[in-house]
Amino acid sequence: MVVEAHQLFLPKPPFFSPSFPSPPPHFSSFLFHPSSFSLALFHSDSSISLYSPFSLSSFPPPLTTLPPPISAASFLLLRNPNPTTLFLITSPVSGGASVLLRFYILNSARKSFAPARVVCNQSDLEFDESKFGVVFRVSHGVSVKLVGDVNVFALYSISNGKVWVFAVKQLGGDEVKLMKCAVIDCSLPVFSISVSFGFLILGEDNGVRVFPLRPLVKGRVKKEKGVITKSLNSDKMEIKRLPLRNGMLIHGMNGVNAEICSADGGKLMCIETDQKLTSNVVLDERIENPKLRSVRLRQDSREGIANFMAFKNKDDNFESIKIPAKSAKAIGIQALSSTKFLILDSEGNLHLLFLATSVGSGTPYHMKQLTHNMKVRKLAVLPDSSTRSQTVWISDALHTLHMIAVTDMDASVNQTDSKDPAEKLVQTSVAQAIFSSEKVQEIEALSANTVLLLGQGSMFAYAIS
Template identity: 45%
Template sequence: MVVVQASKLTIPNLSLSPSPAIASILYDPHSLSLALMHSDSSFSLYPRLSPLSLPSSSSLPPPQTLVPPPSSSSAFLLLRRDADDSSSRVVFLVSGPHRGGSQILLRFFVLQSSGNKFARARVVCKQKGLSFDPSSGVVFDNRHGVSIKISGSTNFFAMYSISSGKIWVFAVKALRDGVTGGGGHDGGALELMRCAVIECCKPVWSISFSFGLIVLGEENGVRVFNLMAIVKGGSKRVRNLNPNGKLGNRQLPNGVTGSGIAGNFENARNVSFEGKNDKHPASVKQSTVKLKQEASNGSSCFVTLKSDDDVASTSISTAVMSLKALYIQPLSPRSFIVLDSVGDLHLVCLPKSKTPTASDVNFHLKHMPHVMKVQHLTAFPDITMSTGTIWVDDGSNTVHMMVGFDMEAANDANNGNQSHERLTQISVVQAIFTSEKIQSIISLASNAILILGQGSLYAYAIS
């Protein structure tokens, strides 16, 4: 028997007149933190909030933290030194224009150890073009332009500027205990390092971190980079004091090191910072890896969203429609799903024991069957599960819960045609009908979802 738990949450009015509407939502399942973006580009932050635990038809409590505008993009980051680090920290990152858009402003809000509030953090920047302004945040000396896209992961985030045609990959480190924020920044201190810059010659419609991969949504396909290969790229020799007090040369990596070898992207998500016991951190000179979006040196590979059957069935006289990969959601260490600009879904799987930039890599691509054109997509990635749960909506009043069976087995390239058969085992198992038109959806767990309507939030759990 299917049991559905449902709750309607009314969004409280802010102390503004008129109170701005909610434009989008973000949720961090690690800290149970909810971020509501308002129509004036401000944010309300709710830490330690479980929507399903609140009484039905109740109002959300007043937000503990308000992030003032202007804001252009945002993301949650999880900071940890290694995979077993129990003292991980959650950071909410917001980008925005600075000085008329001639620069980019980054603001970092760290969830305090008490877990009841996000507080502004002081950020240490040691690279050219990055500076910290106590009254505003981190000023990045590059043009903001018309739009910025940010995607966050564990210890890393990527930022794309359409006007500049560049993607910057940054690493963020929480400084050791005892280093206070100062200047009213109660969130402590963070260190920001620029690891790589990707020069883009084509538009990028979406960015996602997927278990050690950076996936760019482009026209007619997605481009996949190996995160480990990027962050362990360049290095410089610098002179430093040895433990015996004498000067010597040290080979320093690009600010980070991985728990596995480069190319082992299953472990790439467990990236930690090098030299955490270094008594002379100022001597570390970070180098930035420079890449091309369409580089032919094997740093990335492109997966087209059109299969051979699609190409063969297209008439020569018929113009091929350009598909834009608008949303990318990770499902497992080797699987992610893509929503294109016409509302179709594509499941992409990487074979075992293959790096995404290998010349002989063979991605499995499956166009997922559907009964409606999809407007929004969300999924809850879980490394411990072999099945993937996907939520989609039609932009009106319907949400479908889809389950794909044995997706990890489908990644095994040795299975031949059997892998393609397993990829087709995806079906709609539940449907939710809402009374308000759907603005956005976000996954709370593998069996739970949060829906943003026209003035309320709806939380559903299916068991």
């Protein structure tokens, strides 16, 4: 096994002035987007340099630089109609009274990101021409978290105690449409957040809470309906307006005392109306001007949408979780594949979370702890569903980096095994150990056998062959 190392010489931050007496801001972290091979370098002054495509052989000046202040950022892949990469950033505006969302779309021909024009028609979202971004009328607060995946991203505000789920669609050229689909009221602290493979996962005390994305993204459609009546003796059509909100009409004997039934908050309510309908009519419903409304629910909702998976818990019922006084927090979430996620807790342990392959399936979620001999502080992995043994990079945030192979003994519950799957450990082995001359600040997997490491002022790439 051969280890090849490259030191990447970082350019000066784009907004650094040589005449300024203080030292230039250093690179604090980075994000890598494997689909477009784009790299975002975060400077300590909260500015960002974007590289696309990123190359290990050369490090030219970035073609796209984003000025501060930037509070959070994420890559986002659009697959409608064509695969397109977006880079999304948030900033506080109006003294932190609102959040500014700015989208940058990748121009593959010019190898640079350019500002995208955003279309939005919801009441609390407004595109501001002067700022070339969307003003989201919620308080920014002390900090926000932002994560994106395919066509969907989530924004978490610590001060507001809310998670918002958005969908993005490309309309053509540099124009995209933004839709707010769901809002989750958080009654418990959230330490990490992930959107990947159709799941929204919140890192909490003693475990994670899993939401399937489909019911969140679909939203609710506000329907304005009418009743179409057609006489059997005539071809004349007549539309009668009735206040049918999210419901249906059931007419009684000879069309008298018809009942209007609507579903509101999960409860079926029926009222009577004196609207008289002729007995010789055919009833139909027509949806006019459908309006998308956000789904709203609580973090600890008992509607059966969310599932809580604890690190250590005798009762897997998420409605009655008893959190220990000093429980581990889920501080990192990384997808291994569409059904497996790695969870890093605040005590330096790794847990493997198995998810059901479809919403409503009978396969229960379960979690296992990984075996490793390091208190993990940094975690990097490149998702891959094609193999049962996957490469994971872990670090103690000091000088050590381990390449480990995670072997899934059984991706599903083994029905022939009498042991409780939650009590079994997933075996891992250290394939390679790398020692860095600088303390590890951040790691990102470029491929299954290549990792990017940010030290205290230097960046290194290690390839294993």
